Amino acid sequence: MQTFRFDLCELPEETKGLRQEVRDFLAVELKHIPAVTRAQTWSGSDPEFSRKMGAKGWIGMRWPKQYGGHERSAFDRYVVLEEMLAAGAPVGAHWIGDRQSGPLLLNFGTEEQRQLILPKVARGECYFCIGMSEPDSGSDLAATRTKAEKVDGGYRVNGTKLWTSGAHHAHYMIALFRTSPDKHAGLTQFLVDLKNTDGITIRPIKDLAGNAHFNEVVFQDAFVPDSMLVGSEGSGWAQVGAELAFERSGPERYLSSFLLMVEMIRELQKRGGAEGAREIGRLVAHLVTLRQMSLSVAGMLDKGENPALEASVVKDLGAVFEQDMPVKAHELLGIAPTVGAGSDLEQVLGYLTQTVPSFSLRGGTREILRGIIARGLGLR
């Protein structure tokens, strides 16, 4: 039975100075941002904030200097990420480029693509979205239908991508297109310039909370030049697998409701007495354990190992924890969630109550993750 492995991992002592530097930065930058806005963390987009982070050297931290990176360790990067998330910094604009599109280009992109794009990403000026899901291809990614037909000098693309987070802000999409009918070997990844390509229509889709965060992206005879192919034709399936390991491996997979936990504690502190202590204690136990698991994944990344399976475990447990938070707040505090007015706690509860259902859908559904884990256990 092949199982997953979570080795203890302690952050090196030298990350302490960096952590303090990040905290000092955030104390200034987030001072006037209300809690309900901070609760959006990596779903909240603020290009100005991203540029400031870029100037600090906190994007593309592990990338080679020749591409605008900073050649820092996986642990340095981890510390910056977890501090940003715990404070509720609006890191959404550059998040995907930093987390997965940049590393994808480093692994599989051409020299030209890297030089053209990575320095801009590291400066916090260039944003990405991920074109995987389609109307008839969600969890079943191999059912991708959007077609890229070979034409002179490039490909002609027709089809629709769906649920594309941040497409309306993004400069580029890393898109998975079908280049031949073969189920897996017919899939190819492309870098699509969303700002300078004719035949692309981006329509924001309002989510249940009224926010326009994801999109429908329609391709009608859109031309993508040969130079924008990522990796080789037909290798898209394998590349996407590697990309998803990055997508699932970070601390954002358990910290998305952390701001609510903080507000719950603040409220109980105000009320005084022993009320809620047991429930908070349980949440703390889960928080600390998830952080250890997440750190363990960072340790594997640092050693150059592939933590795809471990990342799925953390994401599955993390989403359950995040989704439980508004339930616990409701049961414990007996307050009504609000939108647009009310206390910080009421508004954060309002935002997260409506948002948490997406946490076990985005980046791989709960069922898909558990299927991956079951395969790791030797059941499939």
Next chain:
Amino acid sequence: MNELQTILSDSIAKLLGDHVNKDVIQRAEEGQWPAELWEALVQNGMTRILVPEAQEGAGANWEDAHVVLKAAGEHSTPAPLAEAILAGFILGRAGIAMPEGVVTVMEGDFKLESGRLSGVAKAVPWGRNATHAVTVVESGWGVETVLAPLQYARIDKDQNVAREPRDTLTFDHVVVDTAWAGLPGNAVKLYGALTRSIQMAGALDYLTRASVQYANERTQFGKPIGKFQAIQQQLAVLSTQSAAVGIAAAHAAARADKVSSGDAAAFEIAVAKVRADDASSAATSIAHQVHGAIGFTYEHGLHFATRRLWSWRAEFGSGADWADWLGRETITRGADKLWPYVTGR
């Protein structure tokens, strides 16, 4: 794992593999002392792993002992190995030599006067089989470690649902060895919680392995039940719960080594015990569901692990007990201190 831990891991696995089986556990449940198993554990130095080298122990630390305790939990070891290891640790800190015989630990309501111990300890693991029991008592002199011989104690037998002896011991002015503890007054409960968390991590690993194996073997509707998504999803949950407790317990053990005072590891130990308690409810339920009716029989060995988890989660402070403490500390410290506290340790 370092070299010592690898050696420990291999030798304890072999030792328990050779000496613990269904018959041995069953006979222990019926009240028979597993003499052969105990002798093997003693001969191999497993009971004295946390005793300093100067006192004829292995002089190992909690991260090393973690390897042995996890294996003990995984094998449903029907002997007070965990208690002996814990007793050795507490005695070692106090500089009291660990006696020959079977040494267990106890928590109780005690009075210590001029080297004589009076009071009652409930649910003492293997009290009837032990020659000595170790406890920590706060007296006018501070926190003292007490090594009590049991030949003068009254013993009322009781057991937990795993049918492990959990006896009530009564002492009336029994002459005991004492020394300054060098540990907090709640050391037995605190390190007991650490010990049980690690054993629970082992038992949960066993549940995962046994359940996956069963699901691959048991055929219904023409295929192994492990091929059904409904079962796969359940086993995935079981395995993630087991993994979470594994790292929480390892983290607490590492912390216990890192700090010299027990209080400083209390946070991580509480986290581990609460997490183990939470996980054991979900995990035992899934393991039994996957095993079906056969897992509900005495004949099948699954219950040796599940009944231990149901017992251990309530021992040395239940999850609720430790969660109360964690929560109170967290709320008192304040909302904005939570993150700096968690990341600053």
